[in-house]
Amino acid sequence: MTTRGEQTREKILREARQLFKRKGFGATTVNDLLDAAGTTKGNLYFHFADKEAIGLEVLKREQQAFYRFLDHAFAGGSPVEGVDNLFHNALDKNRQQAFVGGCLFGNTALEASDTSPIFAALVKEVFAEWIARLAEVVSAAQVAGQIRADIPAEDLAELVVASIEGGIMQSRLLKSETPLKRALDTLRTVLGMQQETNIQINSPKG
């Protein structure tokens, strides 16, 4: 059972996440947070030292949620199905949020890279983990003949992560799934992704 204090803390973190995604960390004021969470300054500062502390906690939770998202995409199935799940789930997640808010790590990368070493360090860790885990799956798919093997798995993983982040940026800007979906479909083709049961290269128009 959660106490009322815990509920308030959760509410602040939940609303903060939405505001940071939509407006950015810098443009979100403590008053925005109070309004959204329907709480008082006294309550907020009882739970958190400052806005930075809220930002860090939001990022840490997002990191754990993202690692579970990766676990889920890569669990079971063949390696190429893992990559395909990642593509599918990334599109789906952005579709569910109606292409508002984008990717909190990408947003933070652009916002914090030159100004906030603590936020930047956490986001670096997330991207390094994403690329490393994806590279492992791509490498396994290459061994299984399901992805082209003439380019190192880590290079392909980096291209995929860059394209997904750039694709989310474009889809968020246009409020349309087309840019991200297109980037993913084109990636499927240029990676030479082969489905096990149905050997074919997906059409670039997917």
Next chain:
Amino acid sequence: MTTRGEQTREKILREARQLFKRKGFGATTVNDLLDAAGTTKGNLYFHFADKEAIGLEVLKREQQAFYRFLDHAFAGGSPVEGVDNLFHNALDKNRQQAFVGGCLFGNTALEASDTSPIFAALVKEVFAEWIARLAEVVSAAQVAGQIRADIPAEDLAELVVASIEGGIMQSRLLKSETPLKRALDTLRTVLGMQQETNIQINSPKG
């Protein structure tokens, strides 16, 4: 000859561009602008209605500069050389700024997509123009047998733009050219870019 007033206006715009790139528009205060430009509130508000007006003017100038950057990359040479120039110049530009500040359009896309329709409209225009012009060059390269022709030129152009934006994001985060350089080298390979005088696919390690 420029008047002192014009010089002040230019100074404000120049410093604003640097601050918006590094910190973001939302996190830059009018006081930051005054400090950086070494001017007074009276002077600033003589030249600009508000921070938004400065932001819009900075973006409009960046748009014109970027169109010249595209003209320059695509001028002369074969189509595939145009694409290669774009890759080379994008890396060079980010290297020159020591991977600080990233791409003002990418930054603004993430910052303004959900909050500032005017900024978002301008950035949309820039990306649409970039993709359309690149697609034309890619299409010409496909006709000349210099880029793989089994994927529509516009899909390849979108993948390139997404990868460059995502690559700049990663290079800025790591303060290293590696992510962007790798993404570009991998793109060269997956696009099957062929140099006219020296038919080869560039190594992904470039």
